[in-house]
Every structure is written in C-alpha cells, then in structure tokens.
Amino acid sequence: xxxxxxxxxxxxxVKLLPHLPGVYLFLNGDGNIIYVGKxxxxxxxxxxxxxxxxxxxxxxxxxxxKIEKIEHTVVESESEALLLENTLxxxxxxxxxxxxxxxxxxxxxxxxxxxxxxxxxxxxxxxxGSHFFGPYSNVSHAYSLIxxxxxxxxxxxxxxxxxxxxxxAKKFRPCLRHHIGKCKAPCIGxxxxxxxxxxxxxxxxxxxxxxxxxxxxxxxxxxxxxxxLRFEDAHDAKDRLETLNRHYSKSLVVSQSITNVDxxxxxxxxxxxxxNWMRVMNGAVTQSINTELKIPIEESRExxxxxxxxxxxxxFAPLSAEIITEYLPEGxxxxxxxIIPKRGEKLSLLELSVKNARIYKIEKIxxxxxxxxxxxxxxxxxxxRKDLDIKESPDYIECFDxxxxxxxxxxxxxxxxxxxxxxxxDYRHFxxxxxxxxxxxxxxxxxINRRYSRLLDEGASLPQLIVIDGGRGxxxxxxxxxxxxxxxxxxxxxxxxxxxEELITPGDPHPLFLDKNSxxxxxxxxxxxxxxxxxxxxxxxxxxxxxxxxxxxxxxGIGEKSIRKLLSHFKxxxxxxxxxxxxxxxxxxxxxxxxxxxYFESESGL
Numbered sequence: 072x073x074x075x076x077x078x079x080x081x082x083x084x085v086k087l088l089p090h091l092p093g094v095y096l097f098l099n100g101d102g103n104i105i106y107v108g109k110x111x112x113x114x115x116x117x118x119x120x121x122x123x124x125x126x127x128x129x130x131x132x133x134x135x136x137k138i139e140k141i142e143h144t145v146v147e148s149e150s151e152a153l154l155l156e157n158t159l160x161x162x163x164x165x166x167x168x169x170x171x172x173x174x175x176x177x178x179x180x181x182x183x184x185x186x187x188x189x190x191x192x193x194x195x196x197x198x199x200g201s202h203f204f205g206p207y208s209n210v211s212h213a214y215s216l217i218x219x220x221x222x223x224x225x226x227x228x229x230x231x232x233x234x235x236x237x238x239x240a241k242k243f244r245p246c247l248r249h250h251i252g253k254c255k256a257p258c259i260g261x262x263x264x265x266x267x268x269x270x271x272x273x274x275x276x277x278x279x280x281x282x283x284x285x286x287x288x289x290x291x292x293x294x295x296x297x298x299x300l301r302f303e304d305a306h307d308a309k310d311r312l313e314t315l316n317r318h319y320s321k322s323l324v325v326s327q328s329i330t331n332v333d334x335x336x337x338x339x340x341x342x343x344x345x346x347n348w349m350r351v352m353n354g355a356v357t358q359s360i361n362t363e364l365k366i367p368i369e370e371s372r373e374x375x376x377x378x379x380x381x382x383x384x385x386x387f388a389p390l391s392a393e394i395i396t397e398y399l400p401e402g403x404x405x406x407x408x409x410i411i412p413k414r415g416e417k418l419s420l421l422e423l424s425v426k427n428a429r430i431y432k433i434e435k436i437x438x439x440x441x442x443x444x445x446x447x448x449x450x451x452x453x454x455x456r457k458d459l460d461i462k463e464s465p466d467y468i469e470c471f472d473x474x475x476x477x478x479x480x481x482x483x484x485x486x487x488x489x490x491x492x493x494x495x496x497d498y499r500h501f502x503x504x505x506x507x508x509x510x511x512x513x514x515x516x517x518x519i520n521r522r523y524s525r526l527l528d529e530g531a532s533l534p535q536l537i538v539i540d541g542g543r544g545x546x547x548x549x550x551x552x553x554x555x556x557x558x559x560x561x562x563x564x565x566x567x568x569x570x571x572e573e574l575i576t577p578g579d580p581h582p583l584f585l586d587k588n589s590x591x592x593x594x595x596x597x598x599x600x601x602x603x604x605x606x607x608x609x610x611x612x613x614x615x616x617x618x619x620x621x622x623x624x625x626x627x628g629i630g631e632k633s634i635r636k637l638l639s640h641f642k643x644x645x646x647x648x649x650x651x652x653x654x655x656x657x658x659x660x661x662x663x664x665x666x667x668x669x670y671f672e673s674e675s676g677l
Contacts, residue, residue, distance in 0.1 A: 082121045084141055088114040091145050094155045097167075098140040105137060106167040107159045109152035113143050130342070134167045150403035157381050178213045179205035180278055187233045187257045187267050190220055190274055204278040206360060206387055220277065223311050224270045225255045225262075233258055279352065286312065329416060333391040333407075335380055335400075336424040338432050340590070341454050342366045345435065346379045347428040350391065351420065360387065361431040377401035395421050429588070436590075451491045451590045455536070458583075458591040459574075461563045463535050466490055468594075469522075470538040471549070472602035473514045483518040484606030487534075488598055498605055512548040515539065519552035533558060539566040540599045543575050550577040567599050629666060633659045 088095075090112045097106040110116030120127070120135050127135065146152050160168050183189045184200035192213055196203055207213040220226070227233075231243055238260050245261075248254040255262035276285050289312040296305035334349040343365060350358040364379060377400040384390045390407045395417055399409060412418040440447045452464045459465075468488040473481070487497035501518050519537075526533060537553075539545050546566035553559040566575035572592060573582035585592040640658045641647045647655070648671055655664040 078121070081138060081141060085114065085118050085121060088117055088143060089145060090114050092147070092149050092152045093143055093145040094152050094159065096142040096159070097134070097138045098142065099137045100139045102140075104159075104163045104165050106134060106165050107156055107163065109149070109156040111149055113145070117141065130167075150405075153377065153381065153402040157378065157385070178207050178210050179203045180207075180213060180216060182271060182275065185233075186235070187227060187264060188271055189228060189230075190217070190226060190271075191228065192217055202275065205358070207358070216278065220274050221253070224274060225253060226267070226270055226274075227254050227257065229258070231258055329420065331391045332393045332395060332417075332420070333383075334395045334420055334424040335376065335383070336397060336421065336428045337372065337376055337379065338425065338428045339372070340432055340436070341450055341457070344375050344379075345428050345432040347424045347431065348383050348387075349420070349424050349427070350388070358388075359427065361427060363435060371401070373399065373401040380404060397421060397425070433588075448491045451594060454590045455594060458585060458589065459536065459563060459565055461535055465535040465563075467532065467534040468536045468538060468598065469534045470540065470598035470602040471515065471518055472540040472599070472606045473511055473518070473545075474606045481514055482606060483514060484602050485518070485522060486598060486602045486605055488594070491594060493601060500606075511541065512544045515541070515545045516548040516552045519549045520555065523553065523556055523558060527556065527558070533561055536563045536565065538595055538598050539564065540602055541566055542568050546575050546577055565595070567595050572596065629663060633663050
C-alpha cells in the first residue's frame with residue numbers, strides 16, 4: 072500500500088517536470104542513485120516509466136518499484152545531456168545503468184614525460200602529462216611494437232634522472248646498451264636532447280600508424296648515404312626501412328584510401344551487448360578492442376551505441392574524424408562525422424567489425440557455459456521466454472515427433488528438456504493405437520491427448536512449452552488436443568519446420584524467423600533433433616520386430632504364442648535362423664524346432 076501511495080506521488084511530481092533536455096536521477100529509499108538517464112524532454116521520457124506496467128520489461132518494473140525520489144538537471148542541448156549523463160554514471164555507478172562489464176586492464180605504450188623520455192609498456196593509464204598509445208587488445212602486438220622501436224632507434228630504457236645538472240655533474244656511467252650500440256648514452260652527454268627528441272617524434276608517428284613519411288625519410292637517408300659512399304650508414308637506413316615494412320606488412324590492410332576512421336558495431340544477446348571498436352589509420356587497422364556491455368533495463372540500441380562511442384572516446388583515445396556505424400547513434404560527437412555506409416570499402420570495414428563482435432559474443436557465451444553454467448542456463452531460458460512470448464520461464468519443455476512407413480509401425484516420441492538440457496529419464500515412446508493409415512495430423516492429436524490426459528489424471532506439473540516437429544497441420548492438431556483438455560492457455564505451442572527453420576504458432580498465419588545464431592533457435596533445433604533421434608530408433612526396433620513377426624507368420628504350423636517366445640529370446644530372424652535346434656527346442660518345443668529346421672533347409676535348397 073505504501074508503494075502504491077508513493078507511486079501516485081511520483082506520477083504527480085513527473086507532471087511538474089519541464090519539456091526541456093536534461094538528465095534525471097532515480098533514487099531509492101536509502102537515498103542511493105539507482106539509475107541516471109537523459110532526455111530531449113524530461114517530462115515525456117520520465118512519464119514513460121509510470122505508464123501501465125505491462126509495457127515495461129520485468130527488470131524495468133523491478134527498478135521502478137524501488138524509486139522513492141526523482142531529481143533532474145536541465146541543460147542547453149541533448150549533447151550536453153549525454154555528456155552530463157556519462158559523467159554521473161561514471162561517478163555514481165548506478166545499479167541499473169549500462170556498464171562496461173569488461174574489467175580487463177589493457178596494455179598501453181607510454182612515452183614518459185621526463186628529460187630524454189623512455190618508451191615502455193604499461194597497464195596503468197596515468198594523467199601525468201605522458202603520452203599513452205593504445206590500448207592494445209593483443210599484448211603480443213604491443214610487445215612487437217616495442218621491439219621494432221628498439222630495433223629502429225637508439226633510446227634509453229634506464230630509470231636515471233637525466234636532468235641537465237646531473238649530466239654535467241657526471242653522476243652516471245654508460246651501461247651495456249651503449250656498448251652494444253642500442254643507446255647513444257645521453258647520460259654522459261654523448262647525445263643532445265634535441266637529437267633524442269627527434270627520435271621520439273618518429274616513434275610517435277609509428278605508434279599513430281603514420282609511417283608513410285617515416286618510410287620516405289628512411290629511403291632518402293639510404294639514397295643520400297649511398298651517393299656519398301657512406302655505405303655503412305646506407306646499410307643501416309636500409310635495415311631500418313626493411314624492419315618497418317616487414318612489421319606493417321603483417322597489419323590488416325583494409326584500403327589505402329581509408330584513413331583516420333573509427334568503426335563501431337554492436338550485437339545483442341538478451342540484456343548484454345557485445346561491442347567492437349576498430350581504428351583505421353592509413354588504410355590499416357591499428358587498434359581493435361572487443362568489449363561487453365551489461366544492459367540492466369531495456370534501452371534502445373541507438374542509446375547503447377551512443378554510450379559505447381562516448382566510453383571509447385573517454386577511456387582509450389579521442390575519436391577520429393569519421394565514425395562508421397550500422398545505424399545512427401544517439402548523441403552528438405562533433406567534430407567527428409557519423410557515416411552509415413551502404414556500399415563499398417567502408418561497408419566492408421563495418422562488416423569486418425560486426426564479424427569481430429559476433430565472434431567475441433560466441434567466445435564469451437562458451438566461456439560462460441563452462442565457468443558459470445547456472446547463469447548460462449538462466450540466460451538461455453530468458454531468451455526463449457522473450458522470443459516466444461511465454462509468461463513464465465520455460466524450465467520444462469516437451470517436444471514430439473512422429474514416425475511411420477506408409478502408415479505402418481506408426482510411433483511417436485516425446486523428449487523432455489529441463490532447465491534447457493535433456494532430461495532423458497523423462498523421455499517417452501508412444502505406439503499409435505487409434506489411427507489407421509498414414510495420418511500424421513491425427514497421430515499428433517492422439518499422442519498429445521494421451522500424454523496430457525495422463526499428466527492431468529496424475530496431478531503432475533505441465534510444461535510451459537510444447538515443441539512440435541512439423542508444419543502448421545501438426546501444430547493445429549496438437550493445439551486442438553490441448554483445447555479439448557482445456558489447457559490451451561496454460562501451455563505455449565510452437566512448431567519448427569525443417570526446411571527453413573521457421574517457427575509456427577497456432578492462430579498466427581505468419582511464421583516467426585529467428586537469427587540462426589539465436590540461443591532460442593539452437594535449443595529448439597536440439598529438441599527437434601533429439602526427438603527425431605529418439606523416435607526413429609524406436610521406430611526401427613518396432614519395424615524390425617514387425618518384419619520378423621510377418622516372416623514367422625508365413626511358416627505353417629507356427630502359432631502366435633510360439634512367435635512371441637522366439638522373438639523374446641532371439642530378438643531377430645537371423646538369430647533364429649542361425650540358432651542350434653537344441654536351443655530352439657528349449658524355447659519353443661520339439662514340434663516348432665522341427666518345423667523351423669525343415670523350413671530353413673528348404674529355403675536354402677538343401
């Protein structure tokens with residue numbers, strides 16, 4: 072009652088919100104911020120949370136039930152609202168906001184702010200004036216860049232404080248790197264700071280992916296040294312040029328015409344988004360990061376993409392001049408320009424990003440399946456519930472499949488999945504009793520009627536979902552049987568057709584098509600295939616038994632009781648044929664043994 076009264080108070084307070092852009096905050100009873108959102112119109116957006124609860128997702132309903140207070144801040148534009156929202160989310164970490172789940176610390180290459188700067192790998196991103204390049208999703212790539220820098224340039228890696236006073240005071244001695252030609256020993260004044268910083272400028276070009284000017288410079292050095300007969304210097308310049316070209320020949324070159332571009336893509340799986348960001352410089356992919364975003368409540372894909380872009384720009388690097396996406400993200404990213412390609416090289420680049428996001432999603436799902444099986448099952452069941460519009464979680468699912476040959480030996484199989492996995496002890500076979508001939512629809516209706524009549528009589532629990540291996544006719548027959556039992560509203564029925572993997576529901580003329588990588592479709596296909604396997608194995612046994620019976624019935628003098636005894640003991644006609652007469656006598660008597668011996672001898676022409 073208290074919550075109902077508070078809900079009415081909140082609805083009244085929403086009516087006082089302005090129709091202006093801004094940021095709103097939801098607070099719980101303890102005064103903690105549980106959600107931060109932005110809006111073009113504060114009143115219109117916030118009022119959506121207090122409409123009919125049927126229009127909200129279950130998680131959003133839970134969040135709304137915890138709201139005790141609403142606060143808001145008005146800003147000048149939607150872009151300002153986006154920036155303020157992002158700042159508040161980072162500061163307060165609200166429970167129901169989209170969060171980057173990826174807790175990894177990525178490696179960066181740091182050019183330290185100090186006299187004679189060092190270049191080294193680090194996972195700590197500090198705001199101390201140093202230059203940081205990255206992040207690198209693959210640490211081996213970062214190490215390879217450090218190696219190429221070490222091979223191309225003579226820079227220090229010591230931690231000495233190379234101030235002008237310390238160098239003049241001759242506090243240091245040259246180390247091994249100087250003696251092997253890896254460092255010019257600025258510590259003892261053998262290299263000027265100006266010369267050292269010129270090397271650092273070239274290193275920055277490499278780390279930015281801008282190697283064209285550096286390649287041209289090495290080529291000029293090589294030619295000039297060769298003309299002046301400085302062959303050692305020419306050879307040194309040639310080695311550096313080859314080292315640079317060899318390293319970047321391994322980079323993924325997407326197009327020589329594309330430069331300074333960021334590519335963003337998202338793929339979704341229930342309440343999780345899997346994102347990929349790629350940076351392209353001078354036609355080559357220089358950076359690529361995959362990440363996972365948790366979505367506690369339903370938000371539009373445009374909103375999530377906008378937040379993903381903002382988070383990358385803040386965490387990793389300023390955004391490039393062009394941003395390539397599948398659809399227009401929410402927010403403004405000036406001076407960057409958002410492009411949605413329809414054809415050409417930029418579309419191919421976007422497809423590459425989407426492919427990376429999908430592969431990352433599959434990898435994370437496999438990890439979850441191994442490391443967090445309960446969470447994995449819960450996610451799959453929630454996916455099925457949402458995709459098939461089931462009120463309850465489908466913890467208990469049954470699937471039916473029919474088998475017959477021209478109406479003979481008709482059987483049906485029922486397989487059971489509990490919590491998304493097979494429960495083989497609950498599998499059942501049905502021998503068709505009432506249907507004559509090849510009538511698949513009547514067969515399905517009989518089996519459904521028999522199965523659920525028995526469950527109702529026994530007071531057993533009913534499944535939340537029935538899957539039918541077949542088309543619209545089989546689905547309608549199953550639904551008719553449920554209607555006759557009065558339980559059609561308690562159980563969801565769906566059929567899965569083999570050819571296009573389309574899903575058929577009673578009363579809906581249009582089939583439902585799910586993504587082929589959808590966990591819902593994978594579970595339904597597993598159910599269908601398991602029912603087919605289980606049903607066909609029983610059908611083969613019954614057919615084999617029927618063929619043996621018909622063969623023995625053709626032999627004069629062998630009665631029905633004798634046939635049953637022989638089948639029970641020998642299982643197959645070939646076993647009866649190869650069995651010694653003494654063994655047959657023990658099973659069916661002397662008369663039957665003599666009849667069978669005479670029959671098999673005459674059959675073989677003896």
